[in-house]
Amino acid sequence: MPELKWQAVADGLERKCAAPTDAQITVARALGTDLGQTTPVPVAAAELRVLLRAPLELVLARDFGDEEYEVLLDLAARTDLAVPSMDELKCREVLNAWLRVARDRESAAALRQLEPGVDDVVTARDRRRGPDLYGEISSVGANGRLHFRGGHGLGTAPHRVTRITRPSEDGYLDQLSLAREYAAAVQSNPSRITRAEEAQLAPWRIGFPATQAAVEALRNALEAADDEAAMQRLLEKHPALLAGTVVGTHDTWVRPQVQLGNHYMADFMIAGETSLGLRWTLVELESPVSRLTNPGNKRATKTLRHAVDQIEDWRKWLSNNLHYARSARGADGLGLPGITAEVPGLIIMAREDADDAAADIRELHARRSHIQVRTYDWLMRINESPDPLRRDAPDQRLRLA
Template sequence: MPELRWQVVAESLERKCKAPTAEQITIARALALPLGQATPALVAAAELRVLLRMPLALTLAGDFGDDEYEVLLDLANRTDLAVPEMDKLGCRELLNAWLRVARDRESAAALRRLKPAVDDVVTARDRRKGPDIHGEISSIGANGRLHFRGGHGLGTAPHRVTRITRPGEDGYLDQLHLAREHAAAVQSNPARITRAQEAQLERWRINFPATPAAIEALRNALETADEEAAMQRLLEKHPALLAGTVVGTHDTWIRPQVQLGNHYMADFMIAGQTSLGVRWTLVELESPVSRLTNPGNRRATATLRHAVDQIEDWRRWLSTNLHYARSARDADGLGLPGITAEVPGLIIMARETYDDAAAEIRELHARRSHIQVRTYDWLMRINESPDPLRRDAPDQRLRLA
């Protein structure tokens, strides 16, 4: 079982790397096996297994080669361990035992150097030579491995640790932030949220479809509005108008104006729940009188490029603040359970015109950056005919955006 005190683990590892146990010595004498006091207990156990392999019908590891012995020599040199010559080992069973001794010595020495405790935060070298990893210690394994909070097998060997920061020390909160973000980034299935997390979203749950009054308000706004702010106010007042823009076979939640850090504000964030979990969408609004493309060259307008940049900025922010974003609001988080840094984007802007290269622009961004570019006319149509089966592509029957 995992331990909370490094001393207990270090002493256990050191015992196995020292003299054989009394029981091992007794058995060795009965079998006439010469077992020196300098033989580590782990190696003594391997020698007994090799001796008893025939009468006990044990299946043991076979032969080994020069490359494997070089691994042992390298590890032994790092831990100041004297190991037998290659021809004295005889089989991989004994080689593996000596490898285990060397690893345990390395772990025990690292534990005594670090003196790690629960809640300490460590920085460690990634064994694949990738970026450093950060972790908040939750316990210590019997083999010396430091287990991190966040599950998913997170942890590291103590000898890989390059920095340890304890609660109350300078920089601890910064290191804790890195550790929690690292744990959030490797979460295997964040879309599977709990009932408690669903309850945190209750105030933003939407009943779909929108009412006839809300649809009429949208129709009137499209005839008179000439700025983004007017559409923002309308959709905040009637959020069900946005519910059909995402696939949600169970619940849909819509949050307006979500502050992301000190510099960003998402116009809306929509979560649709299906049998596979929760899928969030970032929504950026632009003016209904803007254009998707320039009349002359049919390329994306500055307004559209700005909207795309906004969503990319939000994603970059999320990539380094996932734990904060997913944490509950009453725990000083944003309360966006299940969100990921790869969250899809939706831009709603402009009206449909026959001289606009809308379809080409939409396809380009959907393919390259997973951002859907749609018009307010599209929003009007999916509310006039709210067919859930057509929400992913409700305008396939149309020639324009």
């Protein structure tokens, strides 16, 4: 179990760096050699392995070169550690032990400077994922590593921390938000949700296919509607019409008008459960009397470009607010478990027109932006033929997995 108090960890690291253990001294004497009184524990262990290499048939690391020794010198200089000369080290086994000692000294010194506690939030350098990482401390490991809430191996070495904020300090809530969003963004499989998280979606669960009455209502709306507001009202009343647009192997949920921050509102968000987990789709509606392409140049219309921009804006918002989006509504979140910033998009607009370059437009956005562009006639077709055996038919439902 990781230690929860930095003092105990720092004390333990410093003890290992100060002198060999009684057991190591006993073994060394039995082998006819003496360990120096200030030989660090990792170095004593390495020297004993070298002595026992032949009788125990141990396979030890090979010889090392100047480049590796320079790494040790650099780390030793940062930690004010006196290390043997290159010739005295003799083999990489001992070199590696001195490297561990230098790292332990660095961690112990950093812990004493930071005095980190559970719930503190830190900012640290992270060359793998970018210039900075943010973390909410859950514990301190026995090697000095700061472990963060959120799992997935999140954490950092204490000497990499550039800022630490305590719960009692100004700005803590802002830093805590950054840490939670960072943890959400690096989850390896956020779509795997718990039954409790799934239960949050119960009000929007859909049993499809849509009824014949819903299909007739859609047909009538398309004959009379001249803007997207009429289609929004219809689909909110008959959400099963949208549930049929995705291919899921389990349940499907359709949420209307999901507010994303202060500036955005998704017309609909569809969640379909597959064997891989929950998969979301962002839905943007446009007018059924709009066009996909301009009659002259066959390029995307201003309406279509606006719809694509809307979905991209929603994705950008999600990338900065994933923890908030996934948190339960009862915890002041949006209640969108498993959602990611790479969520697919679906634009429904226009009617099918032989003069519209619809196929080219669909292929372009599906390939570049992971956004499907479909017509209301497409929506009508998939609801007129709800046979599950046809769900994989070309140009029918969107695949979730």
